[in-house]
Amino acid sequence: MSRLRFNITMSLDGYVAGPNQSLKHPLGEGAEHLHDWAVRTRAFREIHGDRGGGEAGVNDDIIRETFDNIGATIMGRNMFGGGPGPWRVEPWTGWWGKNPPFHTPVFVLTHHTRSPLEMEGGTRFIFVTDGIETALAQAKKAAGKKDVSLGGGANVAQQYMAAGLIDEMELHVVPQLLGGGERLFKNLDDAKVRLDPTRTVEGPGVTHLKYRVLK
Amino acid sequence: MSRLRFNITMSLDGYVAGPNQSLKHPLGEGAEHLHDWAVRTRAFREIHGDRGGGEAGVNDDIIRETFDNIGATIMGRNMFGGGPGPWRVEPWTGWWGKNPPFHTPVFVLTHHTRSPLEMEGGTRFIFVTDGIETALAQAKKAAGKKDVSLGGGANVAQQYMAAGLIDEMELHVVPQLLGGGERLFKNLDDAKVRLDPTRTVEGPGVTHLKYRVLK
Numbered sequence: 001m002s003r004l005r006f007n008i009t010m011s012l013d014g015y016v017a018g019p020n021q022s023l024k025h026p027l028g029e030g031a032e033h034l035h036d037w038a039v040r041t042r043a044f045r046e047i048h049g050d051r052g053g054g055e056a057g058v059n060d061d062i063i064r065e066t067f068d069n070i071g072a073t074i075m076g077r078n079m080f081g082g083g084p085g086p087w088r089v090e091p092w093t094g095w096w097g098k099n100p101p102f103h104t105p106v107f108v109l110t111h112h113t114r115s116p117l118e119m120e121g122g123t124r125f126i127f128v129t130d131g132i133e134t135a136l137a138q139a140k141k142a143a144g145k146k147d148v149s150l151g152g153g154a155n156v157a158q159q160y161m162a163a164g165l166i167d168e169m170e171l172h173v174v175p176q177l178l179g180g181g182e183r184l185f186k187n188l189d190d191a192k193v194r195l196d197p198t199r200t201v202e203g204p205g206v207t208h209l210k211y212r213v214l215k
Numbered sequence: 216m217s218r219l220r221f222n223i224t225m226s227l228d229g230y231v232a233g234p235n236q237s238l239k240h241p242l243g244e245g246a247e248h249l250h251d252w253a254v255r256t257r258a259f260r261e262i263h264g265d266r267g268g269g270e271a272g273v274n275d276d277i278i279r280e281t282f283d284n285i286g287a288t289i290m291g292r293n294m295f296g297g298g299p300g301p302w303r304v305e306p307w308t309g310w311w312g313k314n315p316p317f318h319t320p321v322f323v324l325t326h327h328t329r330s331p332l333e334m335e336g337g338t339r340f341i342f343v344t345d346g347i348e349t350a351l352a353q354a355k356k357a358a359g360k361k362d363v364s365l366g367g368g369a370n371v372a373q374q375y376m377a378a379g380l381i382d383e384m385e386l387h388v389v390p391q392l393l394g395g396g397e398r399l400f401k402n403l404d405d406a407k408v409r410l411d412p413t414r415t416v417e418g419p420g421v422t423h424l425k426y427r428v429l430k
Contacts, residue, residue: 012386012410012424013400014229030405171227175412175426179404185228189394190245195227197390200422202415209227209422211390 002140003167006150007066010171011178016154018181028181037206047101058203071146072139073106076156080108105142107135132159154182161193170210217355218382221365222281224249225386226393231369233396243396252421262316273418286361287354288321291371295323320357322350347374369397376408385425
């Protein structure tokens, strides 16, 4: 059965993005190095269409695993980008260029209707305006027997966690203290989300903590 | 050389105590099970004077290690307890009965002068009113060649972290979301604390993340 899988990089003090996100600091101030562990891997470069370089090893294996058996992706409006601002490019087609690294249908949660966007490499952005359950139902249908990947950001992840819709979660915990920004578990507690640890993997500069979400 | 070592149990959402700490909820509401992983171990029971029962294994080894080669302890006034309230017992001698689990001199940071308290089992509470550096100097002197253990709570730990005085830190991360309470890394960021991961150990119901604090 298709599962909803969520993985995200979190600072040791619980943030998935720094404060004051902007074009200059799309991940927020101080968070420029949050994803370095991932960017360095061979898998990351391959997924982004760069065939050269990158490191093999534990972190590379973890990245490959997160993309393995994924048939559809869900993300929030903030992750897709294109909000108001002098830097806005029209028409906005996401942060990732012509060939985004998803290579699946991507269901973008938004309040504004928009026609689907066909990108290169198998990515198709579909804009969903009627809520997280509908987006999940559409994504699962598109994924078929494969799983659905929840891409973030924090706000959308919180909505899916609070609704009990996530099946598996992996946190990539990096030894940084952002000191502010988007807290992953804001407004959540044990009454809403109960986690069963299933695996811990130590990689260079990051610890991968995997959980089954108890229903 | 004597080092300042700090270890503490933290919920996955970054709290070391729940909200509304009281006599009924000394660890705050919802945090009753935060330390279950430790309480279950054989080492914990031995240190608390109970020779029977308890589990061996990874978590037991970790607890033994945290007490190994410790010659003195530092803690804050909140951890020692005895604040105002109808439940206050006079004279307050800590939460731990006649034979506390420290078995070393314990330097308690407080604003109120008080004579030292000699307890059973080698624990002696010494009350320090002139700040964290003085307490650390006294503790290191008392520890001799052994290390000093920083016992918490969060506020005292934050002061020592911000002052760059901690040498080694181990977080016991449990898969709970407290949703509120005392955040370990409140008011801290990478500019104040830089961490170098040195070891990850997976135990039943808890992941032990160890860091060297970069100076």
